[in-house]
Amino acid sequence: MKLSVIGTGYLGATHAVCMAELGYEVVGVDLAEHRIAQLAAGQLPFFEPGLPELLTRNLAEGRLTFTTDMAAAADAAVHFLCVGTPEGADGSADLRYVDAAVAALAAVARGTSVLAGKSTVPVGTADALAARLAAHTTSAQIEVVWNPEFLREGFAVADTLRPDRIVVGTASAAGEAALREVYAPLLSDGVPFLVTDRSTAELVKVAANSFLATKISFINAMAEICEATGSDVVHLAEALGYDTRIGNRFLQAGIGFGGGCLPKDIRAFQAAARGLGLPTSVDFLRSVDEINTRRRDRVTELAGDLLGGLGGRAITVLGAAFKPDSDDVRDSPALAISRALHAAGAVVTVHDPQALANAQQAAPELHYATDIRTAFAGAELVAHLTEWHEYRTLNPVAIADVVAARLMIDGRNVLDRGRWAAAGWTVHSLGRPAVHPQSG
DSSP states (O other): OEEEEEOOSHHHHHHHHHHHHTTOEEEEEOSOHHHHHHHHTTOOSSOOTTHHHHHHHHHHTTSEEEESOGGGGTTOSEEEEOOOOOBOTTSSBOOHHHHHHHHHHHHHOOEEEEEEEOSOOOTTHHHHHHHHHHHHOSSEEEEEEEOOOOOOTTOHHHHHHSOSOEEEEOSSHHHHHHHHHHTHHHHTTTOOEEEEOHHHHHHHHHHHHHHHHHHHHHHHHHHHHHHHHTOOHHHHHHHHHTSTTTOSTTOOOSSOOOSSSHHHHHHHHHHHHHHTTOTTTTTHHHHHHHHHHHHHHHHHHHHHHHHTOOTTOEEEEEOOSSSSSOOOOTTOHHHHHHHHHHHTTOEEEEEOSSOHHHHHHHOTTSEEOSSHHHHHTTOSEEEEOSOOHHHHTOOTTTTTTTSSSOEEEETTSOSOHHHHHHTTOEEEETTSOOBOOOOO
16 A cells, blocks of 8 residues: 655654555655655654664665655645644634645546545634545545554653554545554554544544643642742652542643643634634633743743842853753744743753754844753853753763852752752742752
């Protein structure tokens, strides 16, 4: 079976490589010539653990190709739509790339095929695309289904090849059958396959992201309460997590969520609800968004309090990516805080194992260091803002001799505070009482 993947950004490139890994002939199509050239040469335009090896192998074995020519996808049995839906000025999803990709496909498609949408779109998009294709496609029959993605950056290969569920929204048995055939290797391993109508499938992704964002902002709201009362949000979260109705996942208080999905999706969901005449149905998401932003502001405020002002003060920030195992700095809390500290007059030096190039492009006003000791040198305050493994395992004794002051803000609540205090550091964590150097 031949598959096409239209759009080769993070989602599309990952999906194309993984489908080829399952044994299919796959062509990835994108208008971005530089990106296509990179992928065709075996180079990923982004960092994702485990994916480079699969890309290299499947290119070498001839199952995977990349092109800017949509005609190369004309004879594919299933077309996966993976183009971006960026946030519009009013918060809604911008569908211009979806519309353009579908129009280009309709112009070249032959015979009978399935268009499987994976992009995150407002409810009703799939039905509108199906109606448009039925009205304007005369030389081909394209059945539209919706197959939302649930990738986590840093775990995208596992989430594609060993997903926790596959959701397919379809209006026909043919659409369901085509996706069952594509995912047969995964279904044989027991992966749940949920069949819904198209609108429900479109809702699944934004509903899932909205729930996760709400849970993260809930525990961060509790962190605000803990800071006001001297309580400990980590112990609070542990106690809540033992309740099986709540669970302990995504109850880690810190500086909140970011990236290219959660912030964009909760705003698009609010805009979509307004468009449906339901302006207050997901109004709570506005508070979720506001809490998330407040946690970033809190770090800047705390840094100023600890240093007696930020003007001219040397601050080292550990992390630029929005999460570990990624080089993505889109709506990154770490980078947003770094820029706010700089705007307040601090001299900010940023370190990150993978995201420095992207961070430098997004925030050229900051200083950057590729070596961890260089990053720490002369720092009056260190802010740990992206929980990379190498930061969690840093030896606080080994770097204490290069800083100007042993003062840390742990914005992710993951450092071993006792170990840092034993090395002479004062550690301030969001939602927790500070720990101070241990005497002895």
